[in-house]
Amino acid sequence: AQTVTQSQPEMSVQEAETVTLSCTYDTSESDYYLFWYKQPPSRQMILVIRQEAYKQQNATENRFSVNFQKAAKSFSLKISDSQLGDAAMYFCAYMKFQGAQKLVFGQGTRLTINP
């Protein structure tokens, strides 16, 4: 069974600084997707970024980028120029390629932005 581990229950960063959230996963599949979702106090899970495992290039969305290390099964999220609105729970998630559309989530990292 696939598992996703986020080893940092909480992180904090100064506004405008850069922070990296860690995620590791375990799978025997070669094709899959990895995601970072953000859950602010409004409770809605918001898709931040998505990475296809067959792509070597790391995904980037504005201030958000990932460091995808397939061999190490590591998928970290870097947030540059942190803003107060980035404060939220961040969840790393795995989905098997063409399979069941079932997301496997990590336990989450609570990110606090200090003004």
Add this chain to the structure above:
Amino acid sequence: EAGVTQSPTHLIKTRGQQATLRCSPISGHTSVYWYQQALGLGLQFLLWYDEGEERNRGNFPPRFSGRQFPNYSSELNVNALELEDSALYLCASSFGDGNSPLHFGNGTRLTVT
């Protein structure tokens, strides 16, 4: 474009009762997913519906059931409520192609007393 909408926002029930939660997907999405987010347990996959059929089910007892209507909206029913069913229930939708990302609603907070 309207996002995924869920109702009600909050629901309070007594142990043994039944709860019905509703979800409307993003226009054009045919797949609807239900997840349970309980304290200390993280997000757990419950159910996946596509084109009116149940396609996949998580490790939950049969008293968790649902359906998808012809307009692709969905209901989640929880029978014989137990205290541990108290959680945030999140609905998500996507295109039914097996690879599209999921878009989530704001959830229904179910409290069982």
